[in-house]
Amino acid sequence: MSSTVRLAVVAVARPVGGEYTYAAPEALVPRLSPGVRVRVPFGRGTSLAFFLGFAEGAPQSVLDKLKPIDAVLDDSPSLTPDVVALVRFAAQHYRHPLGEALKAALPPGLSDAQQDEVAAKADTISWAQVRADADPALLSRAPAQQAVVSYLLAVGGRAMVDELEHALPGAKASLKRLAERGLVTLTKTVVAPTVAEGLGSVRHAALTDDQQAAVQALTAAFDSRSFKPFLLHGVTGSGKTEVYLQLVEHARAAGRGALVLVPEIALTPQLVGRFRARFGPDVAVLHSALKDRERLVHWQALRKGAVHIAVGVRSAIFAPVPSLGVVVVDEEHDGSFKQEDKLRYHARDLAVVRAQKADCLVVLGSATPSLETLENARRGRYTRLVMPRRVDDRPMPKLGLVDLRLERPRTPENRGTEPPVLSVPLREALAQTLDKGQQAILFLNRRGHATYIVCEVCGQSLKCEHCDVCLTLHQSSRRLVCHYCGDWKPKPAKCPDCDGTLLELGVGTQRIEAEVADAFPAARVARLDRDAASTAERLTDLLASFARREIDVLVGTQMVAKGHDFPGVTLVAVVLADSALAMPDFRAAERTFQLLTQVAGRAGRGKDEGQVLVQSYNPDAPPIARMLAQDYDGFCEDELKRRRALAWPPFSRLAALRVDGTSPELTARHTKALAAALAAKLPPPSAGV
Ligand code: ADP
Ligand code: ZN
Numbered sequence: 001m002s003s004t005v006r007l008a009v010v011a012v013a014r015p016v017g018g019e020y021t022y023a024a025p026e027a028l029v030p031r032l033s034p035g036v037r038v039r040v041p042f043g044r045g046t047s048l049a050f051f052l053g054f055a056e057g058a059p060q061s062v063l064d065k066l067k068p069i070d071a072v073l074d075d076s077p078s079l080t081p082d083v084v085a086l087v088r089f090a091a092q093h094y095r096h097p098l099g100e101a102l103k104a105a106l107p108p109g110l111s112d113a114q115q116d117e118v119a120a121k122a123d124t125i126s127w128a129q130v131r132a133d134a135d136p137a138l139l140s141r142a143p144a145q146q147a148v149v150s151y152l153l154a155v156g157g158r159a160m161v162d163e164l165e166h167a168l169p170g171a172k173a174s175l176k177r178l179a180e181r182g183l184v185t186l187t188k189t190v191v192a193p194t195v196a197e198g199l200g201s202v203r204h205a206a207l208t209d210d211q212q213a214a215v216q217a218l219t220a221a222f223d224s225r226s227f228k229p230f231l232l233h234g235v236t237g238s239g240k241t242e243v244y245l246q247l248v249e250h251a252r253a254a255g256r257g258a259l260v261l262v263p264e265i266a267l268t269p270q271l272v273g274r275f276r277a278r279f280g281p282d283v284a285v286l287h288s289a290l291k292d293r294e295r296l297v298h299w300q301a302l303r304k305g306a307v308h309i310a311v312g313v314r315s316a317i318f319a320p321v322p323s324l325g326v327v328v329v330d331e332e333h334d335g336s337f338k339q340e341d342k343l344r345y346h347a348r349d350l351a352v353v354r355a356q357k358a359d360c361l362v363v364l365g366s367a368t369p370s371l372e373t374l375e376n377a378r379r380g381r382y383t384r385l386v387m388p389r390r391v392d393d394r395p396m397p398k399l400g401l402v403d404l405r406l407e408r409p410r411t412p413e414n415r416g417t418e419p420p421v422l423s424v425p426l427r428e429a430l431a432q433t434l435d436k437g438q439q440a441i442l443f444l445n446r447r448g449h450a451t452y453i454v455c456e457v458c459g460q461s462l463k464c465e466h467c468d469v470c471l472t473l474h475q476s477s478r479r480l481v482c483h484y485c486g487d488w489k490p491k492p493a494k495c496p497d498c499d500g501t502l503l504e505l506g507v508g509t510q511r512i513e514a515e516v517a518d519a520f521p522a523a524r525v526a527r528l529d530r531d532a533a534s535t536a537e538r539l540t541d542l543l544a545s546f547a548r549r550e551i552d553v554l555v556g557t558q559m560v561a562k563g564h565d566f567p568g569v570t571l572v573a574v575v576l577a578d579s580a581l582a583m584p585d586f587r588a589a590e591r592t593f594q595l596l597t598q599v600a601g602r603a604g605r606g607k608d609e610g611q612v613l614v615q616s617y618n619p620d621a622p623p624i625a626r627m628l629a630q631d632y633d634g635f636c637e638d639e640l641k642r643r644r645a646l647a648w649p650p651f652s653r654l655a656a657l658r659v660d661g662t663s664p665e666l667t668a669r670h671t672k673a674l675a676a677a678l679a680a681k682l683p684p685p686s687a688g689v
Contacts, residue, residue, distance in 0.1 A: 007055040008032060008069055010040060011099035013048040019098065020049070021058050023068040032069075035077030035084050037110065039070040046070055050079065050102045078110055080303070080320045086354050087318065096343045104343045105318035109296040126161035127281060128152060128175050129185045136548075145174045149183065150544055154269055156277030161186070162294045163285070167540055207242065210234070210387040214243045217385055218363060219250045222326065227356045231332075231377045232365040234387030236601025237394060240365045241271055243387075244328045245278050247363065248309060252282070256325025256360075257308040261347055263334035263562060265289065265313055269540070270565050271330065275311050286312030286319055289536035314339060314347035317354065324358045327351045331562070332364035332373055333594050348373075367601060368594040371643065374636055375650040397572070397603035397610030399628050402426060404576075404617045405459055421512050422519060426573050426613055430516070433571040434523055434552055438608060440571040442516065442555045443599045444509050445580040453480070453491070454578055457500025459618035461582045462492075468646060470582045473504070483584040503617075505576070512575055513555045520553070528556030561599040567606025572599055577616040577624050586648045593623035593635050600627070 008024040022040055024032060032038075032051050040049045051072075058066075079087070083105060091101040130152035139146035148171050152159055164171040178184035207215060214232060221228040234240045248258040262271055265287035275283050284298035284307045301307040303320040310319040314337050329337070329351045337347040348364065355362035364373050364382070377384040390396060407423045422430070433440050453473055454461045462471045464482035471480035473491060481488040495502055513527045526532070526542060533539035539559075546554050549568050554560060580592040596614065604610020616624050626635035644651045659674065661667030 156273035
């Protein structure tokens with residue numbers, strides 16, 4: 001081997017640790033820059049890999065086996081230096097092979113060892129713009145066109161044609177007709193480094209004082225051009241979106257890009273719409289419901305510097321936003337920011353790391369910040385900005401409790417059976433709402449099919465003595481099992497505290513839907529959960545028809561609790577607050593508080609005042625009592641004390657180790673040995689604080 005050969009260090013996109021050294025053929029050297037995709041011989045075939053840099057030398061054993069890089073797949077790096085740095089951190093922090101992590105940061109079209117040509121062709125984007133005064137009601141004879149117009153209005157007037165066709169198959173034909181009628185304008189933009197058009201549309205006449213103060217603090221921090229993390233703590237309806245918009249506008253005026261993460265695009269079309277309305281085609285939308293090619297178009301537009309704002313779900317944390325100046329995480333408490341397989345990252349945490357590496361501003365926004373974020377604010381690591389009032393002095397909804405212990409069946413033969421899910425007060429409130437032609441949301445957090453147990457007298461659900469986490473009933477063995485420490489006991493006949501009858505509750509959204517339909521035959525009832533809205537299209541449809549008031553009562557899981565802004569909703573009912581509380585999760589109390597507060601925040605966002613009814617067997621449970629008192633600070637104060645006492649996060653870190661194997665006995669033996677070895681090394685939990 002000649003001494004002039006350059007040594008290239010690459011990460012191979014395979015489940016193998018470490019970095020590999022290859023020879024860089026002279027002809028390829030000029031095209032190699034960090035982050036470029038390459039193809040290398042690997043094992044018996046070839047593999048996608050990422051060039052990381054040149055090495056000065058290598059041990060003779062490596063040099064003897066050195067193979068050359070096959071091909072360079074990009075003309076310019078697929079991954080920008082800041083994204084490579086972020087992924088390096090993530091691979092290390094979450095213990096994932098670097099090459100696979102880098103691959104996970106790419107959109108699907110680039111994550112195999114293909115040349116860049118497909119991607120290079122995707123350089124024009126077709127847009128549809130609806131006339132601002134278009135009225136979908138006038139199109140009732142042409143439902144397909146009506147749907148397109150409604151969609152466009154819902155997303156701020158303008159959308160990519162590909163996106164429309166995806167959401168509403170056949171949309172292209174409807175758009176043609178709408179264009180002929182003059183209701184829609186069709187344009188094309190070429191993906192090239194141009195300044196964005198269409199800036200400066202809808203904007204509110206005046207910011208509220210709270211918004212003004214927040215924008216001022218954030219833009220001042222932006223101007224200091226250094227890493228500054230903020231918590232924007234604003235109640236539901238306080239107008240956080242407008243604060244993000246003005247901040248991003250400020251960043252754009254300074255020539256910088258912005259990254260905005262949201263929990264789930266299909267559930268937050270309004271936020272995307274507002275960004276589109278304000279920044280036009282300068283916004284790339286990144287979410288999993290897009291077809292691969294569409295996602296690639298958006299992603300390439302960012303990478304080529306044609307588009308400067310990315311709005312997307314958790315995976316957008318790796319988006320190649322040019323000259324990043326601001327990172328926003330909306331609804332930062334949301335569980336969907338956690339990726340649960342392969343590279344198991346938390347996008348909110350990576351957002352802070354990314355901002356740190358880019359020396360820029362990061363804003364975590366929520367009405368119910370996570371305890372991790374709150375604790376960071378309390379320790380002075382993050383600056384907390386508070387917006388305690390709704391815009392326009394709209395009142396917060398009135399909160400009421402329905403104590404289900406008082407509603408339980410009293411006849412002896414009915415004891416221990418489930419009460420009807422619609423209590424008398426809830427039935428009355430629903431009747432009144434429907435009479436007035438207003439809308440209602442009924443919320444039940446029912447995860448999976450786990451039945452949970454609650455004492456009908458004291459309202460307690462049974463908890464593990466060691467972990468203070470709710471026990472799960474395993475039906476076949478009739479055992480109560482702790483999913484944290486594995487401890488179990490047979491299901492007792494009576495409540496161990498008060499001797500009351502233990503109810504096994506198995507209500508789900510389907511049953512509530514049926515009961516409402518039974519009780520109110522004239523009402524239009526629909527269900528929103530993973531079964532009813534299995535596709536993004538179905539979900540968009542459901543939300544759109546609820547917004548058009550074609551549905552009176554929407555029954556759903558946490559999908560109804562997200563940041564929706566439906567002005568017609570005046571009644572929100574939490575059918576069984578206890579079901580969230582009974583999650584076998586140390587965060588159950590926090591999640592319950594957040595869920596209840598978020599779902600309550602859907603009520604009374606229009607001109608009519610809102611009412612919230614919370615049904616519970618356990619109204620004294622802290623998250624429920626504090627939520628009814630609208631006391632976030634008090635709840636957090638107590639919950640942080642409990643977390644500290646039990647050494648749960650944010651006062652410790654939890655890691656899950658998964659052991660895979662082909663032989664059950666061997667795997668079990670190794671797992672036990674590993675657990676014993678680790679237990680001997682770790683300090684006892686309480687000492688870890
Ligand atoms: P949040 O995200 O804090 O729950 P939103 O950003 O959805 O609140 O704002 C709630 C509503 O108030 C939206 O309909 C929004 O258009 C409106 N809004 C926001 N800021 C103002 C303002 N300064 N004046 C009037 N209306 C506003
Ligand atoms: Zn336990």
